[in-house]
Amino acid sequence: MIPTVSASASSSFAPLIPSISTPTHAPSLSVGKANSLSFPSSPKTSRLSPHFSSLRSPLPMRPPAAVSIEKETMETERPDTFLRESESGEVRVRFEKMIRDAQDSVCQALEAVDKVGKFKEDVWSRPGGGGGISRVLQDGAVFEKAGVNVSVVYGVMPPEAYRAARSASPDQKPGPIPFFAAGISSVLHPKNPFAPTVHFNYRYFETDAPKAPRQWWFGGGTDLTPAYIFEDDVKHFHSVQKKACDKFDPTFYPRFKQWCDDYFYIKHRGERRGLGGIFFDDLNDYDQEMLLAFATECANSVIPAYVPIVERRKDMPFNDQHKAWQQLRRGRYVEFNLVYDRGTTFGLKTGGRIESILVSLPLSARWEYDHKPEEGSEEWKLLDACINPKEWL
């Protein structure tokens, strides 16, 4: 079943959307010996159909053999560009340069904060064009796990998505719509429970619909996920986001702050995963140059928004109870990312590079049955703010 998810689904850490020939599962590349092990056929998709079908056929249907999809190739060197040689789209070129510069400067700043941990780099490409650079700092002095990825993807959007979107008649059957996507995405999980997690992701999309003008749009955001509230930290973080927004449009911050609160919502808990920031998607009703500059400004604001906070909190003394609460909130982070995040779930379903997609998950997380923080406690205050988003400025 082809998921009818928009190509703009990659709002997460996922390396955007892979070029997919058939959206079925693919062999994992994360297994040491995987390539020489035989891969199982896909599980019976028939179990997803309504149960009545099996009143007629109670035996589990045997799955069809897995269909191969284009997988990434690991590279030993970073190429100058992941764009195709014939590429002439100027915004594509400048956007790729921007995210690669941002990756360099963010990683450099984080290594300076951590002092001990160093980023490990994996470079990959796809035979059909595109690729990515994944950088991970794991188990450093300050950071439990920090991932900063860039990717450039040439893909094909399922026709259903395009048809639904254009309100075309169901009789019309346009072919698959080629698209281009480039983005930077990052999740930083510090060790100290008083130092917050931060996530950011900025991306640019283009489509080439047959007999239609090229469509393009920008998306992204930066959001803060602490386990404990330090109001000064949250105000600082939001004020940097607001400042970046205000340079372009005074309506941006209030709109994108609200959008962020709406997006990072764990429905089944009735909570957000954190205290928000900004989030936007599908932006194309502004000047393209302005939005490129805006995305650049946002990406360049991550370090000034976050580093002063983590510097203040990274060495604060804490006890086991603080750590356990941080781990519980990390469990909520896992729930959001695996259940709701559109980029992650789309990436998982369509054979994206798993290690790049799931590097957003924390090194460790915790689930306690029916945990209820004591009313009025610091833990309760955080939870209250995740249930009832506040205006921080």
Place this chain on the structure above:
Amino acid sequence: MIPTVSASASSSFAPLIPSISTPTHAPSLSVGKANSLSFPSSPKTSRLSPHFSSLRSPLPMRPPAAVSIEKETMETERPDTFLRESESGEVRVRFEKMIRDAQDSVCQALEAVDKVGKFKEDVWSRPGGGGGISRVLQDGAVFEKAGVNVSVVYGVMPPEAYRAARSASPDQKPGPIPFFAAGISSVLHPKNPFAPTVHFNYRYFETDAPKAPRQWWFGGGTDLTPAYIFEDDVKHFHSVQKKACDKFDPTFYPRFKQWCDDYFYIKHRGERRGLGGIFFDDLNDYDQEMLLAFATECANSVIPAYVPIVERRKDMPFNDQHKAWQQLRRGRYVEFNLVYDRGTTFGLKTGGRIESILVSLPLSARWEYDHKPEEGSEEWKLLDACINPKEWL
């Protein structure tokens, strides 16, 4: 959007399916002060629609106000039955008695193994009928987290599911189909990395379609998830499953063993979460009495299949590396349950009792970037068996 998932989706730890008037999110009951906090409106579902919609409307759509759904009420005492007073379905009555007896005997056996930890019990009911008993032993001497739940649910199946299943014309619009579901579900996560996790779940469904005879079916299974392979343990576990199956039909074990390998498959990893056991669903093409006896036999086989293994392994010495590997495999367990398990995902989307659904998650779990066990190591052997399911008998 109403998920067109079969009512038999509850193959997990989830307390089956709640009676739903509107499948939207509901306030969390797990938050200490939640009932007195104001709840947020639901996030904009419009973000799930294809991105093109926002080319016409770039602003995030404000969500509609949350619609109330029937939530559970916490009870101070276990009722004799969760069945409605007018209940006359004999199999319903006997199935409820069976799962409640099984819950008692499993919990008693586990407390005897743990010696220190005791089960905490939560009893809940729904105003429209049905309810459940959740029992959790957390942070015991042997068990990190052990949950054993029973539930009895009166629900309504979305008409789409019924229509699709019956291959009826799309013009026919049957009303929602009432159903009844009762089940026991359990996940036991021990502390020692050499002691395996076990999950089991047995359930019985009935539907009352208008102008159609009552439909019924059984589902369930028991599966083993170790972090390290002790072949004797796995053989013992599978042999007890086979023995239970063989009493009823010699085809059961091979079919249900295969079904289990197919079901507990983490598509994006190309791995199973564990080493299988048995799994079946939608069974109704046998004598109803036979299947009731079979489900009873399976439920009664959990303790003989599992307890000897955990007794052998619970006190084995281990080091940090063993523990870290166990935690990594627990991460895979979380991935399966949150991304693929039909009962869990359906429960999360439709407002089931969150604490009962998610008690299946381990107390703690771990994700390392690009972890690859050394070829030939014990960790690698486990992974190999998860990628290439074996015949253990």
